[in-house]
Amino acid sequence: MKAVCFSGVMKVETCQLPDPQLETPSDAIIRITTAGLCGSDLHPYYGREKGIDLGTVMGHEFVGEVIAVGAEVSNYQVGDRVCAPFTTNCGNCPACQSGLTARCTGGGQLFGWREGGIGLHGGQAERVRVPLADATLMRIPDGLTDDVAILLGDNLTTAYFATDLAAVSPDQTVAVIGCGTVGLLAIQWCLSRGAKTVFALEPNPHRREMAAHLGALTASTHQQLCSLMRQHTTNLGVDSVLEFVGLPDAQRTAYEVLRPGGTLATIGCHCTPNFTFSPADAYDKNLTYRTGRCPARFYMESVHRESVERDLDLSWCVTHRFTIDQGQHAYDIFANRQDGCIKAVFTL
Ligand SMILES: [Zn+2]
Ligand SMILES: [Zn+2]
Structure with missing residues (x-):
């Protein structure tokens, strides 16, 4: 698969990587249709947050379709359209149970952060592996576009x-x-x-x-x-x-x-x-x-409901679209706020 990988301070590269495989029974594999670029991606990009491995797939905002599930995944099936928050969470630990899903102690991890070979690749790719899929993923309600669903997991x-x-x-x-x-x-x-x-x-x-x-x-x-x-x-x-x-x-x-x-x-x-x-x-x-870090998974359904009830206009958000081959170009435009860029996405 193709993926936008960290390749040094202020450098990303669109690389060819092996497709992710199911590694644990709680995993799902998602074929991505839209991936977001986020201000937080700029922390490692500019070297403000140090320690990220070279070759880590960037990004933590994605929307896509389930293409494989592990044996323990019961809430999602192949073909489901889903989105995810920027961290995984187990749903069962005291942090998750109290609504603080972004501080899950049951194996929660941030997408797009690998250090010393440990951690999760991100979503600016054709495919992503999602551990703890049952508690992490959210099924996208009918009629919700990728451009709005991409906002639910973080922004x-x-x-x-x-x-x-x-x-x-x-x-x-x-x-x-x-x-x-x-x-x-x-x-x-x-x-x-x-x-x-x-x-x-x-x-x-x-x-x-x-x-x-x-x-x-x-x-x-x-x-x-x-x-x-x-x-x-x-x-x-x-x-x-x-x-x-x-x-x-x-x-x-x-x-x-x-x-x-x-x-x-x-x-x-x-x-x-x-x-x-x-x-x-x-x-x-x-x-x-x-x-604190937003417990995004805790909020996703209610925030979606409230945005519909309050008729929030979200059509202005995505200002720029790129292909996955345009990794460095997309980061240049987004990081420098060129050309009126507010929110940039990769469309796959
Ligand atoms: Zn983000
Ligand atoms: Zn948890």
Whole structure:
């Protein structure tokens, strides 16, 4: 099969690999029809997250059709159209049972991460092996397109999770820091959950335009955001901040624009060891800090249902399509946000 493989910092390569085979009785093999490129793929790509093996198949967002199942798989059959969250999960361990599927201790693994020969290949490929298939996969409801199903395993659920962490509720004011696909989707969730005003901070003009189109008041710099907030709030800051960037400056901005007693939800994956605000700063603001990897599998069905009930328009998300042979080209366009790229997918 063909697959987009990690081949060094800022390098991927479309390689020819042996087709994955069933390795354990809980496995399923999926023939992929659509695979997503995600901001998290850029952490290993840029070398910010170190340790990934050369030759690892990239990606953790995929939609496809079951083509083989192990002896223990009872929920899925050959021919089923499925999608998956970005991690596998067992469904039975205490973490899974409490809804924290992304922290499964029963063998849960991240797709697209192999280190020292151990781990799972990813979904930017013609085929992928899915261990713990019964608990990990989700059957795609009739009528749901690949372009929407690809969002369920990560971007749409993660955006929803952020609004849950921040307890976004009617009449609140919210600031969204960082408007990649997840930040933009979070704007939609906040407004559909009744938020009064959503401010969005994003330096990229195309993404800022989309944020405005989705209903946010937008700013390109910290200073602009502050003056915008002074015009539109009577309070000392916003009720909640959703931070999707994962860099120190973004965290500092998030802290500064939050009102006393507000909630800061951090979804951006921070790779530096220190906070940009101190425990005393947190105390002085009576703030609530919430963070963590989205337990996507726990949310997938309910998020899909709610997106249908709330009639969320998701048609804007996928802006770019590539073939699997265009691996490096796709990463170049996506990583550099060229040509108005928001969400890129491989179509197989
Ligand atoms: Zn992702
Ligand atoms: Zn588990």
